[in-house]
Amino acid sequence: MDPTLRTRIISDIKEGLPALPRRLRTVAKYVVDHPSDFGLDPIRETARKAGVSTYTLVRLAQRLGFGGYDELREPFRHALVSASAGVDQPEWIERLRENGRLGQIQADASMNTLAIVQRSLECQVPEQMQRVVEMLLTACTVYLTAVRASYAMAYYLHYVGRMALPTLQLIPRHMNSAIDELHSAGESDVMVAITFTPYSRETIEACKFARRKGVKLILISDSEIISPDFSADETIIVSVLSTHHFGCYAGSTALIDTLIALLVARGGEAAKARIKSYEDLRRENHVYWVAQKKR
Template identity: 70%
Template structure:
């Protein structure tokens, strides 16, 4: 155990090893692997029986995972995750207005819990993206021939917003699928030199996964925005931007996702330089002219 305590990089090394070995694991070990990668804090905190309950597997399976990853036992596997919590546990300062909400009865409690969760999601999501990774993603997009952006269901709204603003810095940005097509139909002419951004969150869209697989086969670089980087063992993205989507209700809370998108947009506009600024000004001028036209015609 002392050897583990002295190696502050062991948690990240273990996660990398899990991802590398994932395709060869049995279904039950894959379930455990995904849980560890997606819930590193819980894995570091919970005892073996609680982790087994959350994963829906036996404690024996957890021990087998530890052995598979080269650890002597389960506690040796858990220890680097537990130690990482000492220095990296996210904390959100609770402002006074949160306490005021709690004083407002049952609905106030609901609003306060949702507000605290929203603030926490933004913090956790942003702190997971390093400046180096965000710069790599931005430059990959700026240097791409064509950029495809795909999402379905609830994720589509965020993709639409990203496309609406992002095309100012990325004129070749295309939101797919368009009309009644499938995303794969829109990727018919995609190839090397192109990049695809895919947004998907649990439960992951089969259509989006198939589009990612198809794009990778065509040589398209893939950027994933998701709540996990263990989406499928059938493809590997160049970059994955991880957002926390835990909510206080029955559906995902996407404020962390929007925060990541906003950060990426800010980088793209900044790195886009004068050309991006000119496109933004041109769009703003167009809106002013359009508004002036409607006001003038309304008077008549």
């Protein structure tokens, strides 16, 4: 389920509202004004509340490009389930709402982020996270792949994670494809793939190729199944539900931070020594450039 679909449907309805016939305009306005009720109620109840026939609801769904009423309602139902993280609204959120329209938008976005992070972290099973850490630490090579928006998270995981996991490689490199980088991979290796709806064809192809090579696969995604052509050894689910026209990746970033913390703890003194080595190198580099500027 596309986490931005509900938001885009509402936006499309608002934009096309003036051109709709009167009864379709009535039900369209009801959907915009009462998205939660629309996601919860069966078709007959929605028709009663909106003051239209069930046929009018079906016509609206078809007008918007959906196969039927249930298909139109599903993104609204999904949003209700995914947003129910149970985050208490702190006082600073209330204070934001007192600062006009933009303050209200900032408050809603902040609550959305808090809910996504909580939902993403609370569903992680310690036993699975421990299995994932063991797979990563015992692999000869750990390949890490993602494209487009997901690439930012893969880059962050690689940049920080390699201090605790020196076998970590971000692919593709040098304008190659991920499949090129997996040419010599085998059963002693692991690949971590990060992808969220709409799932990238490049990542799916890399996963399929890795599985054919016998590579163990860890998937970080918003769904257990991103393709019927393969299955992962471990799938870590995070929420990317967004109140915006774009996905929110705060949950996946929080998950990656947790994974890195587990790798550092499991890596012991060796991992801590590598982190210190990186920090010392950065410090020395900073001192060098400060000295160069003074010349």
